[in-house]
Amino acid sequence: MHASIALLPVVMFLAALVYFDSFKLLKSRTVLAVVAVGALAAGASYLFDTLAYDHFPGDFQSFSRYVSPWIEELVKHCPSSF
Secondary structure, eight states: OHHHHHHHHHHHHHHHHHHTOTTOOSOHHHHHHHHHHHHHHHHHHHHHHHHHHHTOOSOHHHIIIIIHHHHHHHHHHTGGGO
């Protein structure tokens, strides 16, 4: 329930972008595919962050400042290498 409420502004913004795309530069299928890949990357990032934090000797603030961004960027750029 909380996730659907949190995602509501994002979905509304995405719908507005698709609606106002007067040149129809992207097909709806492409937009949905990109959103799906982003959701998979977010899930993978959460999983890897959780696993890495279990083995991190420092506190959460240090982990989120120095380690987590590296993991998230690596996960985000992995699909672009294929």
